[in-house]
Amino acid sequence: MSQGTGLELRPVRTRRDIKAFGDAARTAQGQDPNWVGWLDEDLDLALNPRRSIFVRENDVQGWVALRDGRAVGRILAVRNRAHLDKYQDATGQFGFLEGIDERRLFAALTQCAASWLRKRGLQRMQGPFSASINHEAGLLVEGFEQPPMMRTNHAQPWYAHHLENLGFCRAADLQAYLCRPAESRYPERVRMALARWSGRRRLRLVTMSRRHFQRDMAIVNDIYNDAWADNWNAIPVGEQEARLIARAVRPLLRLDWITLGYWDEEPIAVVSQVPNINEATADLQGKLLPFGWAKLLWRLKIRGLKSSRIPMIGLRRRWQGTRVGGMAVAALMARALENAQRARVERLEISWMLANNRQVLNLCESLPARHYKTFRIFEKSL
Secondary structure, eight states, rough: OSSSSSSEEEEEHHHHHHHHHHHHHHHHHTTTTTOOOHHHHHHHHOOOOTOOOHHSSSSSEEEEEEEEEEEEEEEEEEEEHHHHHHHHHOOOOOOOOOOOOOHHHHHHHHHHHHHHHHTTTEEEEEEEEEEETEEEEEEEEOOOTOOOOOOOOOEEEOHHHHHTTTTTTEEEEEEEEEEEGGGHHHHHHHHHHHHHHGGGGGGGEEESSSSTTHHHHHHHHHHHHHHHHTTTOOOOOHHHHHHHHHHHHHGGGGGGEEEEEEEEEEEEEEEEEEHHHHHHHHEEEEEETHHHHHHHHHHIIIOSSSSSEEEEEEEGGGGGHHHHHHHHHHHHHHHHHHHHTTTOOOOOEEEETTOOOOOHHHHHOOOOOOOEEEEEEEEEEE
């Protein structure tokens, strides 16, 4: 599709197109020392219909913007069936947005996605979600000077500038907080509180089991879907998608960093901490072959990483606002900080949280952690 501006917008249909999709991000942000792109393997896993349950279950189309054969931008449009079934709001989504600093490029990309969504009966577009709110959500608008943690967005200041000039407005802000584990006395305070609490013997913390990995991951997913069911724009993660995600990330996880809270025999809460794989892949240029896997696993399993992320603090809805629920989350967060301290993690990010979720933000500030990044969801009528 020619745009009459020296740009060609090529639909993503083949593995060659997916590679160009990855190249577009490197063109747009590769000169920024803080940028860390997706691995080619992860991008193929997300976009290849033969491998991605998300692509097979939804209407998805990506485009790469080319100029003189060089990939200079990209976008993905999604008609998310789970979102539409739940909200009935005629809203489509866009994500994986990348581009060099050029207004007409961003105009061409967003107009192409808007036209595709409009033809499918949708009346509004919202994003970026790469590829849904359960994955990488929001566009970085504050905190450009810091490198991204795994599965969080990094962008250049001109991304938001161009979207705003094209009529996109803020729909929601998501925040990330940064904690220095070595400086935190939170675990000590929680131990003292638990010692005084009459219910302490009924609360158990259970680390994920390697032997029962699939069972425990199903419990984690069930808590996640319940805990976030009432959150803004939340949609459930299906069982098949959860299994595929678990299988893909299992080699990179530290199972002793994923902890469930049981009240008597009921799993009611979970806190997961993951090593910041971006720290280990930043210099791999997106390639795991031929030697990238060996470098990644050595850095992850032998040398260890200095940064980590807590992407999930989940508490079942019926326990939210209760003493039991509060103590369970506090105990799980204390365990996460102790794990980080033992591993000599220097930077721990908790993300993301809605900017108006005062309860969780207060928890972060009590660690203590400070707000250091903001990711914005934009929207526009079609």
